[in-house]
Amino acid sequence: MSDESDYSQDDGAPFGGATPSRRHLLMLGAAASTVVTIRPALAQTAGSVMNCQIPVPDPRKAGNYIAADGQLVSPGTPGAFAPPRRAFTGEEVKTALRGGTLPGTDPVSSRAYTNYIRRLQSGMSGFTCYASLQMPRG
Secondary structure (H helix, E strand, C coil), rough: CCCCCEECCCCCCCCCCCEEEEHHHHHHHHHHHHHHHHHHHHHHHHHHHHHHHCCCCCHHHHCCCCCCCEEECCCCCCCEECCCCCCHHHHHHHHHCCCCCCCCCCCHHHHHHHHHHHCCCCCCHHHHHHHHCCCCCC
């Protein structure tokens, strides 16, 4: 292994005659390429989160209605809402969680559906999408 420092002496260089060594420049190049590589991956992840889907309710529980508090109940339960016709995208859910209304719903049923989504747990369809929405983005 060499005892070469990260800087070599050069009387014509700025900063007191020290210029970066080849080793130092290679390390800087590697760090820069890492940043360039990570950013597109994060952008792709953010895009996929917005396009992921959350079915209401979980397909294994199809046929149940959603109560105002987000619990699944039997069809015909007073005050409960029929399941929506399609799954919601991550972007639609994110908007609803910030106070918006899910598409194709009124404010009351939208609140019931978002309450259901907030109750999702690991192993339930849509949980990974919902959890991704909770992650801070840089």
